[in-house]
Structures are given as structure tokens and as C-alpha cells.
Amino acid sequence: MTAVRNLALTCVALAFLSGVADAQTYPNKPIKIIVSSSAGSFPDLSARTYGQQLSERLGQPVVIDDKAGAAGQLAADLVAKAPPDGYTLLVCTPGPMTVGPHANKVPYDPLQDFAPITLLARVATAFAVNTSMPIQSFQEFLAYAKAHPGALSYSHSGNGSLMHLGGENLKLLTGINMVGVPYRGAVASGTAIGAGETQVGFSDLLTVLNLREAGKVRILAVVDPARSTFAPDIPTAAESGIPGYDAGGWAMLLAPARTPPDIVAKLNAEAKRAFELPEVRQVLTKAAIDPAIMSPADTAALLRNDYEKWGKVIKEAGVKFD
Numbered sequence: 001m002t003a004v005r006n007l008a009l010t011c012v013a014l015a016f017l018s019g020v021a022d023a024q025t026y027p028n029k030p031i032k033i034i035v036s037s038s039a040g041s042f043p044d045l046s047a048r049t050y051g052q053q054l055s056e057r058l059g060q061p062v063v064i065d066d067k068a069g070a071a072g073q074l075a076a077d078l079v080a081k082a083p084p085d086g087y088t089l090l091v092c093t094p095g096p097m098t099v100g101p102h103a104n105k106v107p108y109d110p111l112q113d114f115a116p117i118t119l120l121a122r123v124a125t126a127f128a129v130n131t132s133m134p135i136q137s138f139q140e141f142l143a144y145a146k147a148h149p150g151a152l153s154y155s156h157s158g159n160g161s162l163m164h165l166g167g168e169n170l171k172l173l174t175g176i177n178m179v180g181v182p183y184r185g186a187v188a189s190g191t192a193i194g195a196g197e198t199q200v201g202f203s204d205l206l207t208v209l210n211l212r213e214a215g216k217v218r219i220l221a222v223v224d225p226a227r228s229t230f231a232p233d234i235p236t237a238a239e240s241g242i243p244g245y246d247a248g249g250w251a252m253l254l255a256p257a258r259t260p261p262d263i264v265a266k267l268n269a270e271a272k273r274a275f276e277l278p279e280v281r282q283v284l285t286k287a288a289i290d291p292a293i294m295s296p297a298d299t300a301a302l303l304r305n306d307y308e309k310w311g312k313v314i315k316e317a318g319v320k321f322d
Contacts, residue, residue, distance in 0.1 A: 026086055026263050029060040033253075034079055036072030036092035042289050043251040046121045047091040049283065050253070053274035054267075067241055072096035073106050080108035084115070084256040086263035091120065091253055094162055098306040103160060103312045103321045110307060114254040116299035117264050118271045119133040119283060119292045124205035124228035125163065125186075125248045127237065128217040130196050138220040138240035141200065145176035152178040155189040155201030160321035163189065163202035166223055166247025168317035173242055182322075193217050202247070205231060205288045224248035250292065252299065264296055 003251055033051050037043040044066055051062035067075040072306055076096040082088035097110040108114075129135045135144055156163035159182045167180050183189040183196050190203025194216035210215040221237040222228055225246050237245045255264060255272065274280055275291040286290055294302070313319065 005236070014187055024262075026266065027058055027060045029087060030063055031087050031089065032054075032063045032065055033089045033091055034067045034075045035064060036068065036075035036090065036096050037066065038068040039066045041068075042121065042123045042249070042287065043091050043093055044249040045287060046289065047253075049280055050091075050120060050213070050271055050274055053277070053280065054270050057270055057273075071100055073100055074279055076110070076114075077107050079254065079256055080113040082256050084258040084260075086255060086259055086267065089117070089253060089255050089267070090114070091251055092143050093249055093251060094306055094310070097303060098250070098310050099160065099162065099165065099314075101307070102311045111304060113257050114303075115186075115257050115259045115264055116296055116303055117253040117255055118268045118296065119294050119302060120251045120271060121289045122224055122292045124230060124252045124290065125166070125199065125202055125223050125287050126190075126205045126208045126219050126234070127191050127202055127221050127223055128190065128208045128211070128219045129200045130193055131218055132196060132197075133199050133215060135200075135220070136218065138235070138237060138262050141220055142174055142176065142241060145174075145178055148178040150179065152200055153198045154178050155181050155192040155198040155226050156321065157186045157189050157202065158182050158184065160319060162247055162249055165313050165317075165319065166202060168319055169247065169309075169313045170237075170242070170245070172240075172313065172316060173245065190217075205234075222248070223299050224290075226290075228288060229285050250302075252303065268293075268296055 033047050035044050048064050051064055055062040072092055073096045079088055079090035094116050101110055135141045143174045154167050156167055163259050164180055183192055186204040187207050189201050190207035190211060193201045194211040208217055210217050212219055219234050222234050223237045227236055272293045275293050281291055
């Protein structure tokens with residue numbers, strides 16, 4: 001019995017030492033970052049910005065591989081099944097991790113099959129109203145919606161999108177009644193508000209800023225945890241009467257589950273260093289992207305919170321996916 005126990009302890013020790021050795025020599029070959037979105041998207045830009053800095057610092061090539069198939073689930077599945085050695089990473093949006101798994105069966109567990117490293121960035125999502133409406137603020141919008149149940153339609157970027165879920169969550173949280181109208185993407189959703197096809201709705205911040213300059217919309221709030229550094233004059237929905245409300249998008253960096261903690265810590269530290277560089281922040285801010293680095297533990301907590309939040313909204317609102 002003693003011999004068996006000693007053998008077991010030896011195996012544990014060897015496994016631990018192997019992990020330490022891997023972390024000390026990491027990286028000694030190219031790193032691949034698989035992105036769950038298409039080239040040119042904000043997760044792609046976030047990944048390329050991080051990858052360039054990582055390559056320069058660690059002395060190994062970092063390859064960016066965009067795989068947007070199956071709403072990002074293809075990318076997530078590839079990383080979930082990759083060796084947990086830090087050489088295959090994932091940059092993804094909430095879709096394949098916190099929304100898609102509630103809509104259909106996916107071949108991975110978003111909470112068990114990944115090691116969260118950090119949130120990389122957030123992209124500002126805005127809520128706007130057509131200028132023909134007698135609404136000047138987010139609080140006035142809520143009052144108007146409550147006084148005119150069912151009279152307002154809101155545009156969003158497609159059934160099952162984060163903007164759609166944000167609208168349905170807004171209805172659940174406030175008791176207002178408005179009708180969602182799906183469009184093909186955030187730009188089309190914003191254009192619909194400006195054209196008066198819908199009275200209110202969601203879009204990316206850059207689109208509605210251009211529409212505001214043209215006098216077509218008023219931006220009532222950003223639906224993110226904090227104001228955008230790109231347009232700090234616009235308040236958050238939370239500041240405007242809905243504490244904790246958040247329907248903004250993010251780009252998260254993850255590794256396969258069981259990746260050595262030292263490697264996760266190294267990748268996290270490199271992200272923090274890179275995204276604090278003034279030249280990096282300038283590039284991201286010009287694209288209305290806000291750096292949002294956090295600890296692995298906080299990243300895991302955010303992932304779990306959003307997974308549970310959107311699952312609840314999908315169920316309670318009876319959200320239908322295309």
C-alpha cells in the first residue's frame with residue numbers, strides 16, 4: 001500500500017514539474033490565435049494587436065486564423081479540442097460562448113472546456129432614437145415607452161444577436177413593451193433608426209455617431225458597463241436608470257482547459273502590458289474599441305455571468321433564433 005501511495009505521489013510531482021518546465025520554456029514555437037469572427041472585425045483587430053505585441057515580446061511568430069463559421073462555434077470547438085499547451089488560443093465574442101450554447105447543442109462546454117485568460121476589449125454599442133421622436137434622454141425614452149405600450153419598434157442586428165437579447169432584456173427589466181425588428185448587422189440597424197424605419201434601436205457607436213452628425217438620430221446611451229473612451233460624453237444606460245444593464249460586445253482571450261496556470265498568467269501579463277501602451281490604446285480608440293484587460297479569475301466570472309444572464313433572457317423572453 002505504501003509503495004502504491006509513493007508511486008502516486010511521484011506521478012503527481014512529475015506532472016507538476018512538467019507543467020513548470022513547460023511554462024519556463026514557453027513559447028518555443030509559433031502560437032496560433034483562432035478568431036471566431038471574420039477578418040476586419042473588432043475581435044480580429046484586437047487579436048492582431050495583441051498577437052503583434054506578443055510576438056515582439058516573446059520572440060515567436062503569432063499566427064491569426066479567422067474562422068467565423070457556424071456563428072463562431074467552429075473556432076471555439078477547434079480550441080476546446082486543442083492541446084492545453086498555450087500554442088492554440090481563442091479570441092471570441094459572446095456569441096459562441098454565452099448565446100449559441102443556449103440555442104442549439106454545441107460540441108464543447110463553454111464553462112468547462114476553456115481556461116479564460118483575459119478580456120481583451122469591448123466595443124461600444126449605442127441605443128439611439130430617430131430625431132422625429134420627442135425623446136431627448138434615455139429616461140424620457142423609458143417614460144415614453146411605458147406611456148405608449150407596443151407603439152415603439154426597435155431595430156437590432158439580427159435574431160439571437162446580442163443587440164436583440166439586449167432589447168429583450170431591457171423589456172424584462174423595465175416592463176416596457178416594444179417590438180423588435182431584425183436587420184442584417186449593426187450598421188443596417190443604425191441606418192434603419194436614421195431612416196425612421198424604426199423609432200429606436202441598437203447599433204455600433206461609430207455608425208450612430210455619423211448619423212448624429214447628419215442630424216438623423218439622438219444617441220441616448222451606450223449599453224456597456226462604462227462610457228466609451230471614444231465618446232465619453234454619452235452616458236451609459238446604467239447611469240440613466242437601469243443599474244447593471246449591459247448588452248455590449250466583447251472580445252475574450254481563452255486557452256484550452258488544463259493549460260498550465262503559469263502560461264495563462266504569462267499570456268495575461270503580456271496582454272496587460274500591450275494594451276497599456278499609448279500607441280496601442282490610440283489605435284483601438286480610433287476604432288471605438290476600449291481595452292478591457294482583467295485577471296483570469298475575473299474573466300472566468302464574467303464568462304459565467306454572461307452565460308447565465310443570456311440563458312435566462314432567452315428562456316424568459318422566448319427568443320427565437322434564425
